[in-house]
Amino acid sequence: MDAFNNLMYGFGIALEPMNIAYVFAGVFAGTIIGMLPGLGPISALALMIPITFSMEPSSGLILMAGVYYGAIFGGSTSSILLNAPGVAGTVATSFDGYPMAKKGLAGKALAIAAYSSFVGGTVSVIFLMLVAPLLSKVAVSFGPSEYFALMVLGLTAVVSLSDKSLVKGLIAAVVGVIISIVGIDMQTGTERFTFGSIQLLDGIDFLVVALGIFALAEVFYMLLRGGGGKEAPRNAIGSLKLTRSEVKEIAGPVGRSSVLGFFTGVLPGAGATIGSFLGYSMEKRIAKDGHTFGQGNIKGVAAPEAANNAACTGSFVPLLTLGVPGSGTTAVLLGALLVMGVNPGPMMLEQRPDVFWGVVASMYIGNIFLLALNLPLIPYIAKILDMPRPLLLSLILIFCMIGVYGMSFSVFDLLLLLGFGLVGLGMRLFGFPAAPLILALILGNIMEESMRRALQISGGDWTTFIDKPISLGLLLVALLSLGLPLLKKRRKKSAAA
Amino acid sequence: MTRLNTNQWLALILALLAVAYIAMAWQIPTFPLPRPVDSDLFPKVLGFSLLILSGFLFFEKPTPIAGADDIDQEAQQGPLLLTPWARIIVTSLAIAAYAFLLVPIGFVLASTLLCVGLTAYYGYRRHTVNLATSLGVVLALYLTMTRVMDVYLPTGVLPF
Numbered sequence: 001m002d003a004f005n006n007l008m009y010g011f012g013i014a015l016e017p018m019n020i021a022y023v024f025a026g027v028f029a030g031t032i033i034g035m036l037p038g039l040g041p042i043s044a045l046a047l048m049i050p051i052t053f054s055m056e057p058s059s060g061l062i063l064m065a066g067v068y069y070g071a072i073f074g075g076s077t078s079s080i081l082l083n084a085p086g087v088a089g090t091v092a093t094s095f096d097g098y099p100m101a102k103k104g105l106a107g108k109a110l111a112i113a114a115y116s117s118f119v120g121g122t123v124s125v126i127f128l129m130l131v132a133p134l135l136s137k138v139a140v141s142f143g144p145s146e147y148f149a150l151m152v153l154g155l156t157a158v159v160s161l162s163d164k165s166l167v168k169g170l171i172a173a174v175v176g177v178i179i180s181i182v183g184i185d186m187q188t189g190t191e192r193f194t195f196g197s198i199q200l201l202d203g204i205d206f207l208v209v210a211l212g213i214f215a216l217a218e219v220f221y222m223l224l225r226g227g228g229g230k231e232a233p234r235n236a237i238g239s240l241k242l243t244r245s246e247v248k249e250i251a252g253p254v255g256r257s258s259v260l261g262f263f264t265g266v267l268p269g270a271g272a273t274i275g276s277f278l279g280y281s282m283e284k285r286i287a288k289d290g291h292t293f294g295q296g297n298i299k300g301v302a303a304p305e306a307a308n309n310a311a312c313t314g315s316f317v318p319l320l321t322l323g324v325p326g327s328g329t330t331a332v333l334l335g336a337l338l339v340m341g342v343n344p345g346p347m348m349l350e351q352r353p354d355v356f357w358g359v360v361a362s363m364y365i366g367n368i369f370l371l372a373l374n375l376p377l378i379p380y381i382a383k384i385l386d387m388p389r390p391l392l393l394s395l396i397l398i399f400c401m402i403g404v405y406g407m408s409f410s411v412f413d414l415l416l417l418l419g420f421g422l423v424g425l426g427m428r429l430f431g432f433p434a435a436p437l438i439l440a441l442i443l444g445n446i447m448e449e450s451m452r453r454a455l456q457i458s459g460g461d462w463t464t465f466i467d468k469p470i471s472l473g474l475l476l477v478a479l480l481s482l483g484l485p486l487l488k489k490r491r492k493k494s495a496a497a
Numbered sequence: 498m499t500r501l502n503t504n505q506w507l508a509l510i511l512a513l514l515a516v517a518y519i520a521m522a523w524q525i526p527t528f529p530l531p532r533p534v535d536s537d538l539f540p541k542v543l544g545f546s547l548l549i550l551s552g553f554l555f556f557e558k559p560t561p562i563a564g565a566d567d568i569d570q571e572a573q574q575g576p577l578l579l580t581p582w583a584r585i586i587v588t589s590l591a592i593a594a595y596a597f598l599l600v601p602i603g604f605v606l607a608s609t610l611l612c613v614g615l616t617a618y619y620g621y622r623r624h625t626v627n628l629a630t631s632l633g634v635v636l637a638l639y640l641t642m643t644r645v646m647d648v649y650l651p652t653g654v655l656p657f
Contacts, residue, residue, distance in 0.1 A: 165554075165560065167550055168554070171511065171550045171554065174543055174546050174547050178518065178540075178543050178547070181539060181540065181543075185536040190525060192536060220585050220588065223581060223585055223588060223619070224585065225581075226581065388621055389619075390617075390620055391616045391626075391630055393619060394611070394613075394619070394631070395630075395631075395634055397588075397592065397612070398611065398635065401592075401599075401608070402604075402608075402650075405604075405650070406650065411597065411600065414595070414596035415593065418593060418596070421592075422589065430503065430507060451534075451539065452539070455534040456533055458533075460533030
């Protein structure tokens with residue numbers, strides 16, 4: 001009953017006319033910004049900080065939360081239509097969303113994304129409200145060994161998706177980690193693999209690699225396939241309507257991924273990106289038609305979309321109840337809250353219930369706005385596919401450039417983008433999967449940090465990773481996730497022989 | 498001597514890169530205070546992992562890859578400048594030129610030039626539509642970034 005009363009109190013705040021306007025403005029701005037490759041939730045939130053200076057803390061956070069999940073939603077649109085995920089959390093959506101768009105089912109893919117995001121967001125808000133304190137206790141018990149094991153599991157889960165060759169998937173993952181550690185080592189201040197370049201001291205940004213490997217490589221690939229002079233097929237959007245059997249088909253994946261996404265979001269460091277990849281890999285593994293994932297399977301769009309929105313809400317648990325930002329995006333949110341004079345942490349529920357419960361209630365409203373706003377807009381947004389192909393290819397290039405330059409103001413990053421575009425093309429031509437590389441790039445730093453911290457604590461004793469039951473369990477599951485596809489392959493071979 | 502297959506070539510290149518990476522990892526300076534794990538450990542682990550995986554790749558049978566077989570065969574017989582690989586090279590050079598011209602001539606001019614030029618090169622013949630769309634999108638992006646979002650983009654030779 002307590003949770004219900006608190007929620008009612010929260011709705012009292014969220015339903016104030018100005019706060020409703022802030023939710024609307026937040027999800028709208030977030031959706032638009034998230035759609036532009038390069039302008040993900042972090043940049044969107046950072047841009048909002050000056051606007052929230054003069055606001056009530058509850059209103060400010062309501063606006064920013066709207067921008068956050070709006071941007072995650074918007075990211076899925078560019079993933080589906082252009083295969084250019086500007087947000088790491090929507091990379092997994094492009095695996096099946098883009099093939100669907102290529103088949104003329106862009107409208108359906110976008111509608112599935114909208115519904116799944118809505119369900120994922122709503123389910124996780126209920127979880128956030130009911131079990132936030134309990135979950136934060138579990139999350140806080142994770143030490144560096146457990147984090148390291150969790151990162152390894154996240155990576156192996158994605159590598160095991162590489163149907164063609166597990167070895168190539170593992171190579172892509174190792175290369176991703178290699179790229180992630182370029183720059184100054186945060187623990188000792190030592191320069192690593194910078195080749196004396198000042199531009200590489202800060203490391204290589206995820207966005208440069210993601211846009212290069214996905215969007216630019218896609219442009220190059222289309223050029224190789226003769227996409228230049230040919231026009232894009234007309235009426236490629238297709239219907240937005242889902243049949244009853246399709247709804248039935250995605251109901252399970254959406255439900256499971258919503259829960260999985262939320263729990264992933266609660267763990268600091270494992271946000272929307274890992275959530276969406278885990279959701280995707282889980283569904284691929286358990287689906288009877290798992291082999292069609294990557295070719296435009298609707299479950300491959302529904303699962304990551306439900307998971308990333310759920311994880312987005314889940315990441316508010318450690319932020320609001322512990323004051324620990326679980327991701328770069330929630331770190332920006334934490335900074336904004338501190339600027340507004342709110343100290344998130346265990347005392348926040350008692351000291352600022354207006355902020356906590358106001359935001360929780362606003363998320364229900366925000367999810368409804370997202371659905372109401374995006375479904376009618378889908379046909380207009382998807383018109384992008386009607387554009388003549390040569391013009392579309394050039395415009396994708398400009399979007400990539402502005403995304404990278406607008407973030408770093410560095411010509412060097414534009415050249416890096418070109419380099420990664422060519423690498424992405426090579427990977428595609430030789431059958432190396434891009435997803436493990438991107439995920440490894442995102443996780444690499446945290447992985448190394450956790451590994452080194454665990455080894456510092458244990459005095460260099462490597463058994464620390466298998467001494468603790470949680471990390472041992474996670475590592476065993478990781479091993480299993482790599483071993484199972486191999487066993488399956490062997491069994492198939494022997495059956496064929 | 499038997500000819501190497503694609504995987505074996507790739508494995509050899511990756512192995513060479515791994516060896517170079519391990520050599521560089523060995524040159525990472527040690528931290529003055531002794532600690533159980535230093536900055537060089539993780540790179541060394543990564544280098545050796547890549548080397549071992551290259552070994553596995555060398556012995557893996559190559560499977561047919563959809564990507565490599567999709568190259569436009571028709572265009573390969575056409576004029577040299579329009580062959581698929583020429584398109585990649587010209588686009589790459591155009592991007593590199595864009596990167597170097599962006600600051601001196603400004604975002605609007607450089608982006609419009611790149612967009613109009615590449616669209617025409619890719620075979621779109623309605624030049625007025627090309628120019629109007631490219632300029633419109635570039636201007637819209639420029640004004641949104643600079644006026645609404647306060648993100649600086651180089652003005653170059655234009656006064657705004």
